[in-house]
Amino acid sequence: MKFNADEIASVIQAEIEKYESTIDVREVGTVLEVGDGIARVYGLSNIMAGEMVEFPNGVNGLAFNLEENSVGVIILGDYLEIEEGHEVKALGKLLSVPVGEAVLGRVLDPLGNPLDGKGPVSTTELRPVEFLAPGVAGRQPVREPLQTGIKAIDAMTPIGRGQRELIIGDRKTGKTTIAIDTIINQKHSGVKCFYVAIGQKESSVANTIKVFEEHGAMDYTTVILAGASAPAPLQYVAAYAGTSMAEYFTYNGQHALIVYDDLSKQAAAYRELSLLMRRPPGREAFPGDVFYCHSRLLERSCKLSKELGAGSLTSLPIIETLEGEVSAYIPTNVISITDGQIYVQPDLFFKGIRPAMNVGISVSRVGGAAQVKAMKDKQVAGGPRLALAAFRDLEAFAQLGTELDAATQARLDRGYRMVELLKQPQFQPLEVVDEVMIIFAGNSGFLDDVPITRVQAFEKEFLQFMRDHKGAIRSEIAEKKELTPELKTSLTDAINLFKTSFAKGK
């Protein structure tokens, strides 16, 4: 396409003609020292905490420390071009990011600048990065489920919309995978997803984005990226910026999901800033307000009251532990802030139990209220959590090689099959109906005579069978979201029918 220069010139001329000259009044200071993403500025005597400042090369900063003689500024961008003696201008506003439908499907940096080469983000709406969480009157209890599509989680540690569920575990145990599966599963739920990558390798983020694209999840997802090479201030701000973009939907009566991957790196970035600013270090050299840093962030996830539009923001913060040490500073902090945690363990992971969730110590403090009725049924997810925990004890006991009585042996067999049943390959979230049917089958003992090695084949073929031949039952469960006695009978009949054909196919 060719452009008409005259037309452009006429627009510019019109702009110049109506331009009104006003005197530019600004509050200024002088850079005293700069380095490692922070600057110390003399002057700016009326600046407020958290106010934005501008450096001569157009880079922005945030007033972070207000001291008697100087102002500590964190630099959001390239600090290498800033020199001593440069003039710093106070902008008199708070840091804001672009929000709205236009950010969906994009990869952005924490300031809302595009990183995906798809052109500018075409939205005029901005939202402050730091926003006060709603008070008690603005909230209501969590009541709708957020289906993760992962059997083990939906059955045993259900997550509700507006809940904060921590995913915690060592490196390489599948924490991110749980979050990605959950995002992929929101395809038809209308939940807008935000994936905030903090301090991660850009190559792994590129992989994650590719997975989103392959599963069509990028249409409703925004990736906010402050990679491992990004300066600490950007890594620190990324979590708040992502929340702000997600809140736009929450406050417009919609549902949003945000994944912070991960908050331990964000805490480390905040520690770096605080130490450079010479704030006194506390435990593990973290500053005293690192708890507030996370609590004010996670408190913004909520289920809004009807008056505010009943939107919700669900968050899945991720914390990486070292050698399973959950009693370190940041893990204990975030565990105490969130409404439950999913604990993933390397030993389970290497045993092939994936997701490698430790059922005994994973909890959800509110999700039960938000579980669909069918899932809550005694014969579905009513029992397996405790049963599985008991099974682990029994299993350890059985390894001693003692003779077991028939009842104990039966419980062990059931346990082995349930463990096998709850395994799920990555990026294959299940619909809630399928989860209900297969867990019902396992929990009611229909798999007890299926060899353990055939359990996964059973699951796959059974779900296919239900879809192809018993579509009526399937859609009735999906519609009613409840297992009535009649439905249970017909489901049992269907399972028995399937088992005859399954046994033959062996």
Place this chain on the structure above:
Amino acid sequence: MAKSRRQLDSHDAAHQQLGAVYAKALLGAAENAGQSDRVVEELESLVSDVLNKLPQLEALLKSLRLTHEERLPILDKAFGGKLSPMLLTFLKVVSKHGRLNALRAIAQQARKQLNVSRGRVEVLVETAYPLSNPLRERIVGRLQQLLGREVILTTEINDELLGGVVVRVGDTVYDASLAAQLKRMEQVTLIHTKQAMRESLQRFAVPT
């Protein structure tokens, strides 16, 4: 860069804080004797006429090799009879505490504090061309009217401004320079033109 370097020396935050304390004490004593203006003027001339011209003397006074006792005769010999006795005593006190290296900051802070107590305000006016005297007076008159205080005007010439005037009062800058106006006009026009193009791309296309 040279300019910003000079500014920096005067912005050593720790020295400024130190200077403020000594300046307050000096002014307190001078006020009682009713000679604040004279003492501050003398202190400033000490910095500008002596220290600036004799860097060796400044280095000697700052030097850590000399003890207070060794510095006393130097101070007496160099300044005895030339400075008011109060200022000389003050220098000796500063020397006793080993703070002669903060002398410049003390002088700046003393001037600042004296200005505040006298209801005066320092204003820096930058222009592209030298100010004529009547213009200068008009600017001072207008500023005094606006700020409601006596104005001490310092002027600087900065040809990057192209035209207009930049007034700096404390940390606040009132920028009415041509360069800033042009820059802002550029920014606003760019934003609006981009927006217009995004709204209706067809309008700008060459009909084919």
